[in-house]
Amino acid sequence: MDTWEWIPETPARWDDRKQRVLDGLDPALFGLGRPAAGDALGDEWWRVDDGAGETVAYGRLDDSWGDAEILVLVRPDAQRTGVGSFVLARLEAEAGRRGLNYIYNVVPHDHPDPEQVTGWLAAHGFVRNDVGELRKQVRVAVTPD
Template identity: 60%
Template sequence: MEVHGQGWTKEAPARWDAAKAAAFGDLSPALFGLGTPADGEPLGDEWWRAEDGRGVIGYGRLDDSWGDAEILIVVHPDRRGEGLGAVVLDRLEHEAGRRHLNYVDNVVPLTHPRREEVSGWLRAHGFEEKADGELRKRVPRAVVT
């Protein structure tokens, strides 16, 4: 699927690999509840890979349950600041809308080295912070194909 010039591919099955490790950069996957996966190890939840003509730009993860979805957005360190996180967020919201989910949410770990920056980015993209630190956004109700 082409999205604003970017490729968006569901990984089935999703596995830890060198491209994911590069996209996470200096962020440990354990920070996001992924443990310390070995190369080729399967990953839980649903993952999509975002690519352009230069390679993998990032990943989106969606874990839906109880009518909502926890999401994770990862953009390759060399590509941060180009607006690509918004593209990944848009695609995850599109998928959540297609499933008729109510909210997408994210909890930025307290130990995240750029916690305030990431939380601010999510708020700027329509997420509201709850008292427990969870950031959540209502999924648009547009008809999604």
């Protein structure tokens, strides 16, 4: 396993690192609008750097009404390394510490690989509800592996 560092970004701002992780995908696809460099981003963000100090992933948590929408972004060349699961476990742990009920994600229709993302979330315990959200009940005080 690589050595990954979980780094809070407070306040979060749009920057070149996020753009590189998206690898040409439109930020609006993920509900981020079309931010310019330095623009403030809503919600809470964490960055994942590898052992060489390169940013390989991001996690975002938007909590409201006892649940939290999450976003996991992984740089294409870091996919299938386990870093996405690392991000997901930490987002779930954060939701558990806050006493939230569910974490959820909505895979955009325009996503370049919606079946792969939906399958990955399902493999991590997410279940699709009748409005298209993929939801997972949060365990209280979850500690990531």
